[in-house]
Amino acid sequence: MSEPPGSPAPTDTDRRVRVVIADDERVVRDGLRLMLHTQPDLVVVGTAGDGEHALRLVTDLRPDVLMLDVRMPVRDGLWTLARLAERELLATTRVLVLTTFDLDEYVDEALSTGAAGFLLKSAAYEEITAAVRATAAGDGALSPSVAGRLIRGYAEARAARTRDPARAELLATLTPRERDVLALIGEGLSNAEIAARLTVSEHTVKSHVSRLLAKTGCRDRAQAAVLAHRTGR
Structure with missing residues (x-):
């Protein structure tokens, strides 16, 4: 589906975040499209x-963000996410899962496969638009219930001292401060919150995040949070 009538066609200089919405309910697609089109920096292209x-x-449009439902006919959202990962399309299109269900298996598979964020449809208007922007910027977004679940899993893993040896080797490449930042990402903290916790500037935190993502091979903060959870950092 092309961009809705009445929307300005993107140009080479268009800096708006280009979004594709995938949901099996037309009323949801239309509602999200209208919501995003009220924002001057966001545009739905399909x-x-x-x-x-x-x-x-x-594949055809290469949007900045794909808002992806989990339960859909023909092929579901997790299948789509896996195909995008296989074709290395997640390097150019970040995926924000937007669903009614925050079941453990959905959260784990989505974030492990490469989703940059996981949000519930019950989220407020401001949360959804902010999540799209954060996802496009590479920061990702997690609903409070998902973040809380990761925090609990992180605490349990640390208490049990369970480690994935392969992932533990990755942690050895990090500096002590980078490991601190990774642990706080695992707790669901934003860059600003991490800066306040560690008493450093937000710019310094961003530098640590960039380096630890490069060293661990994580695409984004969501995958870093999963890494922290699974290694008990």
Whole structure:
């Protein structure tokens, strides 16, 4: 589906965040599209009602963000996410999972496969638009319930001292301060909150985050949070 009538066509100098929405309910797609089109820095360039259509749109349009439902006909959102990862399309299109269900298996598979964020449809208007911007910027976004679950899992893993040896080797490449930052990402803290906790500037935190992502091979903060959770950092 092309960009809705009445929306200015993107140009080479257009700095708006380009979004594709994939949801099997038309009322949800239309509602999200209207919501995002009220924001001057966001534009919906396509919508899909199933996973296969979403995959084709991302392949053809290369949007900045794909808002992806989990439960859809033909192919579901997790299938779509896996195909995007296989085709290395997550390097150019970041995925924000937006769903009604925050089941453990959905959260773990989505974040492990490469989703940059996981948000519930019950989120407020401001949360959704902020999550799209954060996802496009590479910061990612997690609903409070998902962040809380990661924090609990992190605490349990640390208490049990359970480690994934392969991932533990990655941690050995980090400096002590980078490990501190990783642990706080695992607790769901933002860069500003980490800066306040460590008494450093936000710019310094961003530098630590960039370096630890490069060293561990994590695409974004969401994958870093999963790494912290699984290694008990």
